[in-house]
Amino acid sequence: MEISKREEEYLETMYMLHKNRGIIRVKDIARMMKVKPPSVVDALKKLNEKGLVHYEKYDRILLTEKGRKIAETTYSKHILLTEFFIEILGIPPEIAEQDACQFEHYVHEITAERIKEFARFIQEQCPYVLKQFIKEKLAEEK
Amino acid sequence: MEISKREEEYLETMYMLHKNRGIIRVKDIARMMKVKPPSVVDALKKLNEKGLVHYEKYDRILLTEKGRKIAETTYSKHILLTEFFIEILGIPPEIAEQDACQFEHYVHEITAERIKEFARFIQEQCPYVLKQFIKEKLAEEK
DNA sequence: TAAACATTTTTGGCTAACCTAACTTGGTGA
């Protein structure tokens, strides 16, 4: 069963809402994804068909186990990429966030894992050089 | 004027065809983008409307100046990302290619620039550490 | 508890991007 980038985004949004507020509401999904409520309903119906959310109209919305796993995988890539952009490359947080938000849906498992290992390696093997780089870049930003 | 990810991909493909073969043919675009020829024609008509390609039916296809610039920008990000993935992270070329192919359409100018600077910095400041990392990862791949 | 308000859902319609089948055109070899 194929899952589109957009569907993955809906799942991730629901995952974050559940994590932060406990409850998942159409209105909040719409706000976070910058779409209108009817689009959310469309998406929920499709995700329900695919067994990724429990959805019945006017009832509370929940991710299924399968949906949650997909969302968690995506979310963890999001965190990983954001950290890498900010802490290793010294990218401004807002831009780091935007880039991570897209790349998380495409990045190969192998690449994600390698980024994690690389960050760790550099931080351990040449922390001073890294600090130097970040410092230079922050200085340039003014 | 908005340009979609897909349109950017068409432009980049045409740019590469022009670069490699001199001539841009519907059949080749279709093959490279894994779509059928009618889809290419649809795309060409739209890109023509937008002033990004010169297209008249049965005539030779060319990028406009504007289209070429967009394609070049995308292409240079492609090269940059691919090199970073391969030479810094030690990702297998095929996977590096796939990831670059997606991220190139989203990566912020600032992030792209920073990746370039980071690669240079590390290669200059701690080439041995970098070699060590790549070596370890290549060893693990068996 | 019922009216008023907020939220969700349905309906109907749009665009981007793709396809197959059928057609036109252009170039090539007999």
Add this chain to the structure above:
DNA sequence: TCACCAAGTTAGGTTAGCCAAAAATGTTTA
């Protein structure tokens, strides 16, 4: 040169994802 084949095009149709307007349901407050 002309018939044929490859390449390109058109016509007509599908799907994903979005929206506005209106209807349905849920919730809160007077």
